[in-house]
Amino acid sequence: MIQEAGEPAIRPSFTTVATPMLDAETTSRRTVGIGMLGMGVVGAGLARALQERAAGLAASVGASLAIEAIVVQDEDKRRDDDLPLHLVTADAVAVLDNPDVDIVVEVIGGVEQALDYVLKAIRSGKHVVTANKDLMARHGPEILDLAHEANVSVLFEASVGAGTPIVAPLTRSLVANRIAALRGILNGTTNYILTKMELEGASLDQALVDAQRLGYAEADPRSDLTGSDAARKLAILSSLAWGTRVRDTDVYCEGITWLETRDFECAARLGYTIKLLAIASEDRGEMRLRVHPALVRKGTAMASVDGVLNALEIDGDLTGPVLLRGAGAGPASTASALIADIVEVSRGIVGGLGRINPVNLAREVTIQSMAGLETRHLLRLSVTDVDRIQRDVIESLRDDGVLVDHVTLEPAENELVLLTGVAEETVVQRAISGLRLLDGVLEVSSVIRVDG
Amino acid sequence: MIQEAGEPAIRPSFTTVATPMLDAETTSRRTVGIGMLGMGVVGAGLARALQERAAGLAASVGASLAIEAIVVQDEDKRRDDDLPLHLVTADAVAVLDNPDVDIVVEVIGGVEQALDYVLKAIRSGKHVVTANKDLMARHGPEILDLAHEANVSVLFEASVGAGTPIVAPLTRSLVANRIAALRGILNGTTNYILTKMELEGASLDQALVDAQRLGYAEADPRSDLTGSDAARKLAILSSLAWGTRVRDTDVYCEGITWLETRDFECAARLGYTIKLLAIASEDRGEMRLRVHPALVRKGTAMASVDGVLNALEIDGDLTGPVLLRGAGAGPASTASALIADIVEVSRGIVGGLGRINPVNLAREVTIQSMAGLETRHLLRLSVTDVDRIQRDVIESLRDDGVLVDHVTLEPAENELVLLTGVAEETVVQRAISGLRLLDGVLEVSSVIRVDG
Numbered sequence: 001m002i003q004e005a006g007e008p009a010i011r012p013s014f015t016t017v018a019t020p021m022l023d024a025e026t027t028s029r030r031t032v033g034i035g036m037l038g039m040g041v042v043g044a045g046l047a048r049a050l051q052e053r054a055a056g057l058a059a060s061v062g063a064s065l066a067i068e069a070i071v072v073q074d075e076d077k078r079r080d081d082d083l084p085l086h087l088v089t090a091d092a093v094a095v096l097d098n099p100d101v102d103i104v105v106e107v108i109g110g111v112e113q114a115l116d117y118v119l120k121a122i123r124s125g126k127h128v129v130t131a132n133k134d135l136m137a138r139h140g141p142e143i144l145d146l147a148h149e150a151n152v153s154v155l156f157e158a159s160v161g162a163g164t165p166i167v168a169p170l171t172r173s174l175v176a177n178r179i180a181a182l183r184g185i186l187n188g189t190t191n192y193i194l195t196k197m198e199l200e201g202a203s204l205d206q207a208l209v210d211a212q213r214l215g216y217a218e219a220d221p222r223s224d225l226t227g228s229d230a231a232r233k234l235a236i237l238s239s240l241a242w243g244t245r246v247r248d249t250d251v252y253c254e255g256i257t258w259l260e261t262r263d264f265e266c267a268a269r270l271g272y273t274i275k276l277l278a279i280a281s282e283d284r285g286e287m288r289l290r291v292h293p294a295l296v297r298k299g300t301a302m303a304s305v306d307g308v309l310n311a312l313e314i315d316g317d318l319t320g321p322v323l324l325r326g327a328g329a330g331p332a333s334t335a336s337a338l339i340a341d342i343v344e345v346s347r348g349i350v351g352g353l354g355r356i357n358p359v360n361l362a363r364e365v366t367i368q369s370m371a372g373l374e375t376r377h378l379l380r381l382s383v384t385d386v387d388r389i390q391r392d393v394i395e396s397l398r399d400d401g402v403l404v405d406h407v408t409l410e411p412a413e414n415e416l417v418l419l420t421g422v423a424e425e426t427v428v429q430r431a432i433s434g435l436r437l438l439d440g441v442l443e444v445s446s447v448i449r450v451d452g
Numbered sequence: 453m454i455q456e457a458g459e460p461a462i463r464p465s466f467t468t469v470a471t472p473m474l475d476a477e478t479t480s481r482r483t484v485g486i487g488m489l490g491m492g493v494v495g496a497g498l499a500r501a502l503q504e505r506a507a508g509l510a511a512s513v514g515a516s517l518a519i520e521a522i523v524v525q526d527e528d529k530r531r532d533d534d535l536p537l538h539l540v541t542a543d544a545v546a547v548l549d550n551p552d553v554d555i556v557v558e559v560i561g562g563v564e565q566a567l568d569y570v571l572k573a574i575r576s577g578k579h580v581v582t583a584n585k586d587l588m589a590r591h592g593p594e595i596l597d598l599a600h601e602a603n604v605s606v607l608f609e610a611s612v613g614a615g616t617p618i619v620a621p622l623t624r625s626l627v628a629n630r631i632a633a634l635r636g637i638l639n640g641t642t643n644y645i646l647t648k649m650e651l652e653g654a655s656l657d658q659a660l661v662d663a664q665r666l667g668y669a670e671a672d673p674r675s676d677l678t679g680s681d682a683a684r685k686l687a688i689l690s691s692l693a694w695g696t697r698v699r700d701t702d703v704y705c706e707g708i709t710w711l712e713t714r715d716f717e718c719a720a721r722l723g724y725t726i727k728l729l730a731i732a733s734e735d736r737g738e739m740r741l742r743v744h745p746a747l748v749r750k751g752t753a754m755a756s757v758d759g760v761l762n763a764l765e766i767d768g769d770l771t772g773p774v775l776l777r778g779a780g781a782g783p784a785s786t787a788s789a790l791i792a793d794i795v796e797v798s799r800g801i802v803g804g805l806g807r808i809n810p811v812n813l814a815r816e817v818t819i820q821s822m823a824g825l826e827t828r829h830l831l832r833l834s835v836t837d838v839d840r841i842q843r844d845v846i847e848s849l850r851d852d853g854v855l856v857d858h859v860t861l862e863p864a865e866n867e868l869v870l871l872t873g874v875a876e877e878t879v880v881q882r883a884i885s886g887l888r889l890l891d892g893v894l895e896v897s898s899v900i901r902v903d904g
Contacts (some may be wrong), residue, residue, distance in 0.1 A: 003508060040740060049770060053628060059812060060627055067833030157625070163771035165617075173617030175512055176505060176791035300779060304753045311775075318501065318788035319615035322778035323763075326771055336770035339628035354806055434543070 032063050032346040035095030035126070036070040037117050038108030039079070039088065042131055043070070045331030046107060046338050047083050049097050061346040068101050069094040073108075096120050103345055104109060105338060106130040115139050122150050127349075129341040131158035131334050137232035141245040153204055153348065155341035160233050161186070161310045163333030164326030168340070170314055177316030179241040181281040183451075186233040186291075188308035189217045189224040190256050190276045194293075195306045198273050200262045204257065216329070217309055219259040226255035227276060227291040234278040237312070238289055242282050243363040246289065250367045251278075254292035263446050264326065266417045267295050268381055273303050277451055288368045294451040295378055301325075302451070373425045376405070376450035377417040382436065382443040386411045389440040393418070396438055400431035414442075419450070484515050484798040487547030488522040489569050490560030491531070491540065494583055495522070497534050497783030498559060498790050509791065513798040520553050521546035527559075555797055557790060558582040567591050569769045574598050574606070579801075581793040583610035583786050589684035593697045593813055605792035605800065612685050613638070613762045615785030616778030620792070621691050629768030631693040633733040635903075638685040638743075640760035640780040641669045641676040642708050642728045647747075650725050651714050656709065668760055670782075673884045678707035678729060679743040679821055686730040689764070690741055694734050695815040698741065702819045703730075707743035715898050718832055718869045719747050721860060725755050729903055740820045747830055747901040754778075754903070767772055825877045828857070828902035831870040833887065834895040837871070838863045841892040845870070852883035866894075871902070 034050070036043055050065060067087055070201050075090040095101055096117065104121040106128060114135045121128050127357040128147070136159045145231050147154040157167040170179075185191050189211055196207040208225075211217035223229045238246040256276055267274050272295040276443065278401070280289045288396035296303045301323055305311040310328025327333045338443070383389045386409045393416055394404050403421035410417060420428065428447075435441050462815065486502070488495055502509070502517060510516040519539055547553055548569065556573040558580060560566050573580050580599070588611045589597070599606040609619040613888045622631075637643050641663055648659040660677075663669035675681045683703035687736040690698040708728050719726050724747040732741045748755045753775055757763040762780025767773050779785045835841045838861045845868055846856050855873035862869060872880065880899075887893050 045860065049628060061866035163626075163629075163768070164774055164775075165621040168625050169617040169621060169776075172796065173620050173792045174615075175795050176788045176789065177615075178500060299751070299756060301753055301756045304751060304756050316615070316788060318784040320779045320782075320785065322616055322776075324617075324621075324774075324776060330772075332770040333772065336626065336628045337770060340625045343627050344624065348803075351800075359599070 010137075030063050031066045032061060033066055033068045033098070033100040033102045034342065034351055035068050035098060035101035035104045037092070037095060037104060037106045037114070039070050039072050039083070040107065040109070041331045042109075042334050043107040044083055045187050045335040046105065049335040049339060051084065052338075057343060060343055063346065065342065065346060066420055071095050082446070092117060096124055096126075101126060102349055103127045103129060103342055105342065106132055106135070107338070109134070111135055111138055115143075118143060118154075119146060122146050122152055122154070125150060125152060127153040127345045128155075129158075129345065130154070130156050131162075131338055132156070133159040133229070133232050133236065134171055137235045138247045138405055140236060140239060144361060153345050155345060156236070157341050158334045158337035160236055161312065161324070161326065161328050162330060163336035164310055164324060164328060165337075165340075166237070166240045166312050166324050167240065169322070169324060170237065173333075174319060176315060178316045179282065181279065181315040182234070182237055182241055182312060183277060183279045183302075183315070184310065184312035185275055185302065185305050186230040186278045186310055186312065186328065187224055187227070187276060188310055189221065190227075190230070191305065191310070192216050192308045194256065194274055194276060197259070197261055198268075201261050201264075203261055204259060223374060225257050227253045228305045230276060230278045230291045231289075231302070234280055234289055234291060238280040238287065239361055241280070241314070242287065242365060244287075244361050244365045245361050246287070246367075250289055252290040252292070252370050256293055258446070259293055260446070262413070262415075263378075263380065263448065266408065267378065267448070268294070268298075269417075270378070270406065270419060271298055272296060272378075272450070273298055274303060274448065275305070275451075282365070285365050286368050287365045288370070288373065290370065290373075292449060294449050336412060367381065371424070371426045374422050375425070376422050377428055378418045378446065378448045378450060379420065379432070379435075379444065380446040381416045381418070381441055382441060382445050383414055383416050384440045386414060386416055389438070390416060392438055392440065396434050397431050400434050401427045402431040415445070417422065470782060473767060483513050483518045484513060484801055485518055485520045485550070485552040485554045487520050487550060487553035487556045489544070489547060489558045489566075491522050491524050491535070492559065492561070493783045494786050495559040496535055497531065497787040498557065501784070501787040502789060503536065505791075512795055514802045515798065516797060517794065521545050521549055526736070544569060548576055548578075553578060553799055555579045555581060555794055557794065558584055558587075559790070560696055561586070563587055563590055567595075570595060570606075571598060574602050574604055577602060577604060579605040579797045580607075581610075581790055581797065582606070582608050583621045583790055584608070585611040585681075585684050585688065587611075589687045589700045592688060592691060593707060596813060601755065605797050608688070608880055609793050610786045610789035612688055612779065613764065613776070613780050613789075614645040614782055615788035616762055616776060616780060617792075618689070618694065618764050618776050621774070621776060622689065626766060626768045626771060626774065629770045630736065631766060631768055633688055633731065633767040634686070634693055634764060635731045635754070635767070636762065636764035637727055637754065637757050638730045638762055638764065638780065639676055639679070639682040639728060640762055641673065642679070642682070643757065643762070644668050644760045646708065646711070646726055646728060647794075648712055650712070650720075653713050653716075655713055656711060677709050679705045682728060682730045682743045683741075686732055686741055686743060690732040690739065691813055693732070693766070694739065694817060695812050696739075696817045697813050698739070698819075702741055704742040704744070704822050710898070711745055712898070714867075715832065715863070715900065718831065718860065718862075719900070720750075721869075722747070722830070722858065722871060722888060723750055724748060724902070726900065727749055727754060727757070727903075729754075737817050738820050739817045740822070740825065742822065742825070744901060746901050747904045823876070823878045826874050827877070827893075828874050829880055830898065830900045830902060831871070831872065831884070831887075831896065832898040833868045833893055834897050835866055835868050836892045836894060838866060838868055841890070842868060844892065845887060848886050849883050852886045853879045867897070
């Protein structure tokens with residue numbers, strides 16, 4: 001039918017399809033029913049914002065948004081009085097099988113329970129709005145497939161950059177563009193830690209303790225520090241940007257755990273700071289996806305992304321680079337994105353429009369390894385004698401195919417800091433192995449790719 | 453009916469209303485007809501992009517987008533062969549009265565002719581997409597009112613930041629937020645000139661000639677240099693952010709024509725650069741809107757907005773500051789935004805949804821003058837003797853209620869450069885008048901507000 005009108009999309013997009021069954025309700029509908037799964041910090045923030053802003057949102061949608069039920073694990077847990085406690089229940093049926101619920105908002109987090117609920121909601125013909133990045137990174141394609149069959153919308157702006165608009169600009173505002181690359185800072189916790197190491201000379205451990213104290217880092221910070229949280233977000237965004245099914249396991253991922261304060265000092269001397277970058281690029285069906293610390297030139301927009309901020313640069317062929325930056329976490333910000341998606345779906349319901357979904361993820365692409373990546377590197381070497389070894393190091397690298405652009409001698413630290421020219425990843429790795437064998441080189445302390 | 457469901461919006465929003473007359477076509481529609489008004493640089497870019505990307509866009513929309521006619525002033529003008537020349541006509545009826553045209557795209561620019569066409573198109577029941585900021589800044593409210601009555605959409609993303617997504621993030625992604633302030637660099641021409649003055653020490657005249665040579669500035673650059681172009685964009689954005697009717701004449705506007713290379717040198721010494729900022733803020737129905745050069749701290753995101761880039765920071769109460777940055781001009785980038793709006797309207801047409809419009813601009817606000825604005829200022833004074841006059845200047849300012857935070861003596865230039873504390877605009881202006889009367893002060897060369 002309508003879907004056949006065009007040939008396969010050059011990139012994914014929100015395809016809207018009319019839902020005839022809703023047409024009858026079009027002019028009489030006064031309420032859109034919302035069922036919430038979960039009322040932790042994010043859920044409570046959402047419930048509060050929906051209550052507080054009810055009048056304005058109703059005017060935006062053309063119908064009021066009514067929370068019909070809120071499913072929680074423990075009904076008897078003490079909760080703040082300003083929340084709609086009379087709607088709280090431990091019985092998921094109150095949301096999933098409730099005919100008054102049009103939109104299910106999933107804010108329980110985690111993967112298995114959330115997946116089960118979301119699939120059930122879709123099968124019951126309910127639209128879904130979620131803030132769950134783990135769920136979307138692991139099961140996004142199957143969820144979207146099922147939503148497509150069931151003719152319902154699944155929106156997930158909040159899962160990537162909390163309230164910072166990223167999914168909508170990428171999939172809607174930039175719909176006419178072929179995307180060459182995505183490049184960003186997608187994890188606020190690590191960015192807070194790196195900012196603290198840079199500006200205050202804190203150690204990674206000190207900065208982490210501080211981040212935990214402020215609630216920016218979880219008690220178990222592994223998914224942040226290893227880069228896997230950023231990799232999940234990059235997988236979601238890359239799937240949307242190139243209309244394909246990228247999994248987080250497709251992303252080369254290097255964390256920040258080995259970074260030292262010394263690395264920031266060396267980077268600063270060369271005019272750089274260090275950021276955990278998430279980068280994806282596509283060229284004729286070949287994609288490369290990576291998350292790793294990188295030297296970013298000071299004075300650029302990406303270097304100015306400090307603290308818990310997130311940022312994404314989208315390189316569209318018509319627009320050129322577009323940068324989106326804002327808080328990447330926090331209950332209020334997450335509520336902002338959840339409500340934007342709820343409003344979007346609700347307008348469709350009120351207007352008789354059906355699904356609003358990024359459905360076309362069918363494109364086949366090849367994921368390239370890091371082997372062929374060409375970048376410059378910062379190498380920090382612990383040596384016995386900086387003056388004596390300098391020449392040997394440069395010659396060894398050159399013999400292995402890596403030219404050196406810049407050398408800093410750090411006799412007080414017994415360190416040599418080198419900035420290489422552009423070279424292929426495999427060549428660089430081999431050359432570094434060569435350095436390790438060199439008499440007088442005690443350790444290759446750091447190897448950091450240079451961005452741009 | 454549906455519009456009554458909510459109380460007045462706390463802020464404006466895209467209200468979607470079903471258009472029953474379109475419902476019958478819902479499932480059978482295979483083509484959305486586009487009529488173009490104008491085929492200058494922007495129009496040609498749009499026509500090319502629509503042709504080139506037809507398959508992908510058709511898949512996005514669920515129907516193909518067909519250009520039905522292109523109205524130009526001079527039919528016989530020589531045009532590139534790759535354009536759909538068989539559709540070109542000098543007769544506006546071919547678009548405005550063509551039943552196959554669903555969406556009229558206005559890219560002729562200027563105000564009077566464009567307004568006439570756009571109003572006619574709306575009265576003929578056609579949706580309108582425009583890139584015309586002069587038109588929207590001067591006649592936006594009346595156009596949107598008429599569109600509301602006629603139940604058609606008028607979208608204008610391209611009129612603000614070309615392809616950089618600004619209108620959609622502000623009105624849709626951030627719909628749940630109360631906006632406290634907008635702050636940005638909204639004119640690429642002046643930003644190019646200021647960047648060149650900062651980085652290369654060029655004079656304003658040299659930088660302007662360079663901008664004209666590169667096509668960034670018009671032969672008559674007045675609307676850029678005086679800040680009125682930025683003021684128009686700020687008026688459009690403020691109307692949307694606060695659901696009211698701001699005119700460009702409501703914006704206090706100070707251009708860049710008096711800036712000298714020396715100002716950049718003095719600013720740099722204090723850790724600042726100079727940008728032409730557009731700032732709007734709202735507090736309990738009181739708005740202040742202003743465009744003027746401002747000292748912006750280096751290392752911040754706004755300071756890193758170089759060359760012809762535009763940027764807007766939106767301060768939402770749920771999200772915190774969200775920054776959007778990208779090219780603010782150029783035919784390809786403008787085509788990107790025009791197509792995004794065309795796709796948005798087309799999906800509505802295909803899905804049987806009617807108007808998608810920011811219709812609620814009814815809120816009454818008070819526009820505040822600059823008198824009560826509290827900022828810091830950089831003052832550059834030409835004096836007879838820096839050492840002798842220093843104390844008199846500081847005392848004169850203090851007596852008039854302005855404290856001085858920092859003084860730089862520039863004996864070689866016979867200049868005193870002062871950074872004041874925060875003070876009210878009226879107080880500062882009076883204090884500056886006082887300085888002019890002071891023995892030994894030859895001239896107050898520059899008065900520049902400090903951002904933040």
